Amino acid sequence: MIxxxxxxxLLPKTxxxxxxxxxxxxxxxxxxxxxxxxxxxxPLLEEAKYEKKLAGxxxxxxxxxxxxxxxxxxxxxxxxCYGCGNCVVACPxxxxxxxxxxxxxxGPVSGKAILMVEDGVVKCVHVDECRRFxxxxxxxxxxxxxxxSKAIEFI
Amino acid sequence: MGLCTGCSLLCDDIVVELDGDKIGxxxxxxxxxxxxxxxxGSERLTPSVGGSQVGIEDAARAAGELLAGAENPLLFGWExxxxxxxxxxxxxxxxxxSAIDGPSSYSxxxxxxxxxxxxxxxxxxxxxxxxxxxxxxxxxxPSSSHxxxxxxxxYFPRGEKRQKGYEEDREAIVIDxxxxxxxxxxxxxxxxxxxxxxxxxxxxxxxxxxxKIPKVEDKKRMLNLATKLxxxxxxxxxxxxxxAHSLRGDLSGFTALVGKLNELARFSVIPSLGDYNTRGFNxxxxxxxxxxxxxxxxxxxxxxxxFGIARFLDSCDAVMVVGSDPAAVLPAALARKLAKVxxxxxxxxRTITSGLARVSVPTAVAGLEAGGAGLRTDGVKVEFDRLVGxxxxxxxxxxxxxxxxx
Numbered sequence: 001m002i003x004x005x006x007x008x009x010l011l012p013k014t015x016x017x018x019x020x021x022x023x024x025x026x027x028x029x030x031x032x033x034x035x036x037x038x039x040x041x042x043p044l045l046e047e048a049k050y051e052k053k054l055a056g057x058x059x060x061x062x063x064x065x066x067x068x069x070x071x072x073x074x075x076x077x078x079x080x081c082y083g084c085g086n087c088v089v090a091c092p093x094x095x096x097x098x099x100x101x102x103x104x105x106x107g108p109v110s111g112k113a114i115l116m117v118e119d120g121v122v123k124c125v126h127v128d129e130c131r132r133f134x135x136x137x138x139x140x141x142x143x144x145x146x147x148x149s150k151a152i153e154f155i
Numbered sequence: 156m157g158l159c160t161g162c163s164l165l166c167d168d169i170v171v172e173l174d175g176d177k178i179g180x181x182x183x184x185x186x187x188x189x190x191x192x193x194x195x196g197s198e199r200l201t202p203s204v205g206g207s208q209v210g211i212e213d214a215a216r217a218a219g220e221l222l223a224g225a226e227n228p229l230l231f232g233w234e235x236x237x238x239x240x241x242x243x244x245x246x247x248x249x250x251x252x253s254a255i256d257g258p259s260s261y262s263x264x265x266x267x268x269x270x271x272x273x274x275x276x277x278x279x280x281x282x283x284x285x286x287x288x289x290x291x292x293x294x295x296x297p298s299s300s301h302x303x304x305x306x307x308x309x310y311f312p313r314g315e316k317r318q319k320g321y322e323e324d325r326e327a328i329v330i331d332x333x334x335x336x337x338x339x340x341x342x343x344x345x346x347x348x349x350x351x352x353x354x355x356x357x358x359x360x361x362x363x364x365x366x367k368i369p370k371v372e373d374k375k376r377m378l379n380l381a382t383k384l385x386x387x388x389x390x391x392x393x394x395x396x397x398x399a400h401s402l403r404g405d406l407s408g409f410t411a412l413v414g415k416l417n418e419l420a421r422f423s424v425i426p427s428l429g430d431y432n433t434r435g436f437n438x439x440x441x442x443x444x445x446x447x448x449x450x451x452x453x454x455x456x457x458x459x460x461x462f463g464i465a466r467f468l469d470s471c472d473a474v475m476v477v478g479s480d481p482a483a484v485l486p487a488a489l490a491r492k493l494a495k496v497x498x499x500x501x502x503x504x505r506t507i508t509s510g511l512a513r514v515s516v517p518t519a520v521a522g523l524e525a526g527g528a529g530l531r532t533d534g535v536k537v538e539f540d541r542l543v544g545x546x547x548x549x550x551x552x553x554x555x556x557x558x559x560x561x
Contacts, residue, residue, distance in 0.1 A: 083185035084302035086340070089311040090321065105284060105312030106168045107183030118182055120189025146311065146321075148298035148336030 002060060002155055004028045010057040012043050012050055031061065034073075063155050072132035073155045074124055074143075080151035081121040087143035087152060088115045088122065093129050115143060122151070158539040159184060160235075160431040160522035161191035162301050163532035164308075165539075176543040185302035192523065195543070198505045200517040215553065217514045218475065218499040219560020225473030225497075227453075228253040231464055232479025233439075234430035235502070237527030238536075239551035241432070241439040244477060247558045252453045254471075257436045258479060260448040260463035263399045263426045265406055267437045268447045270424060270534075275413055278391070278423035280307075280533045285314035286389040291328045294353065294397020295427045298336035301532075304427065305340065309391060316389075326383065330356060331397060346380070353401035357408040360384075364415055390422035428532045430478070431521075435530035468492045475499040475557075478518075478550060480506035501553055516557070518550040525549035 007028035015023045019040040021030060030036035038057060044050045063075060085107075088094055094102040094113050101109035108116050114129045115122055127133060131140040132154070143152050157169040166188065172179035178192050202214035209217075222228050230248050233241050234257055248255040259267055269275040283290070290309045297304030305311055310327050317324040327341040330348060338345040348356050359369035363381035371377050384390065392413065402409060416422040428434055437447035444450045449463035460466060464481060468474075468489065474496045482490045483506060493511065500512035503520045519525035524545035528538045548556070 081186065082298065082302045082336075083187075083189060084298060085183070085185065085306040086298075086311055089306040092320075095313065095320070103313045105307040107170065116182065117184065119180060120184055120186040146340060148340055 078121040086146040090146040159188040161188035228473040232477040233436040234433040235478030243554040254451040289387040289390040295395025296335035432529040482508040519547035
């Protein structure tokens with residue numbers, strides 16, 4: 001999990017407000033929440049003295065910006081996954097949406113499952129149903145806590 | 156809906172997209188099951204005699220002749236065979252007057268025998284899902300061996316009396332020598348013991364349940380565990396190889412502990428057996444002889460450890476291994492002994508054992524290329540149909556074919 005402080009350390013720390021936010025710390029939080037892009041910080045791109053910081057920031061945020069990460073920041077490491085389905089059955093939203101399937105331990109049948117096991121590894125499908133999605137998000141961690149192989153993480 | 160014969164959970168909610176006779180996208184299969192499904196097209200066994208490729212008829216004939224010409228043949232394996240094949244196997248053993256044994260003779264056979272004899276109480280996975288509030292995994296790591304064990308049956312799903320889910324309604328306790336992936340999920344419920352320390356743990360827990368001070372380092376934690384078990388309404392104990400090997404055949408303490416727990420509430424034992432129909436072989440042989448393994452039909456029915464593979468290899472002059480790969484799991488000294496005995500391998504895939512065999516007879520993969528029935532590890536009978544076509548005969552047909560040649 002990347003902290004806002006780690007991101008802040010790689011920003012200009014001038015609070016220039018050109019990104020539209022009052023402070024660099026607010027921008028760091030915005031970057032983590034995917035509300036802002038690195039390009040919104042123009043001094044970082046334009047001024048040569050921030051070159052190193054920019055490279056470091058891109059490296060740090062690579063997992064968040066990669067195609068693997070969902071909108072909620074969930075990253076699944078398929079090489080670690082056992083396909084056990086613990087996360088599928090433990091997910092409170094899956095259970096609520098699917099009383100005849102995941103709620104009783106079987107594969108999802110409702111068509112609204114957030115997580116399901118496909119070809120032996122778990123896959124995130126209906127990310128918009130996740131409690132971590134959207135402005136009213138809740139920091140639920142049922143899928144991480146129940147994973148025996150630490151194949152799921154939120155960034 | 157398909158069924159998976161990848162392990163003894165026999166999951167029956169598998170969704171498969173078929174492309175002709177090929178497996179396409181699959182849903183709900185764990186990694187192990189997915190590998191099992193995808194093994195259809197690779198490393199398949201071919202009929203051979205003395206290293207030369209022959210037709211299936213010639214291979215079956217050679218197998219029959221090899222067995223018929225032996226004084227002390229052994230029919231070993233059967234944990235990866237359908238109930239029909241196991242039944243035919245027992246008939247073949249009777250016809251040959253041979254010994255018959257399975258991997259349970261060096262794994263959880265003694266626990267399985269006590270369960271089948273009614274000396275240790277058991278229940279089905281549906282009972283566990285519906286009623287169990289305490290699940291004990293003893294020397295057992297289902298996250299690694301039976302990936303969907305916890306999610307389908309024993310810990311995470313909701314059930315009739317367990318509507319609130321694992322966080323409020325269930326307790327997982329793991330007793331193991333290392334912090335296994337299952338122990339990571341149980342977190343506070345993990346009890347680490349030293350290798351071979353199961354007997355001492357049983358003693359300490361029995362003492363704690365009786366209200367005595369247990370002779371362990373962390374007395375408070377053991378007493379807390381005893382209190383937790385006293386408050387349980389329905390307990391399930393899942394045993395693994397760790398417990399079976401540690402107790403070295405002496406189950407008296409464990410049986411007494413389960414008896415003691417049953418005075419407090421219902422506690423049932425379900426062994427986590429390995430291959431998909433290990434329980435089926437145990438039941439088939441138990442129904443016939445009253446024992447789950449290590450039986451000889453030479454002079455009537457005799458039972459004894461001397462008929463188990465570990466000791467019988469000394470006097471054995473032919474062995475037929477069916478749906479099993481003992482050379483991969485036996486200690487090297489025993490595997491070397493096995494390699495010296497003239498062998499017939501019957502199975503769907505090439506294995507280390509089939510590489511040592513003089514005669515190889517291929518079969519279809521049960522549940523995928525052939526139908527049949529098996530017993531889930533909790534004893535529930537599950538029937539399955541074939542999903543795809545195959546040129547191979549089913550394992551039951553192969554055994555019957557070999558029997559005709561004897």
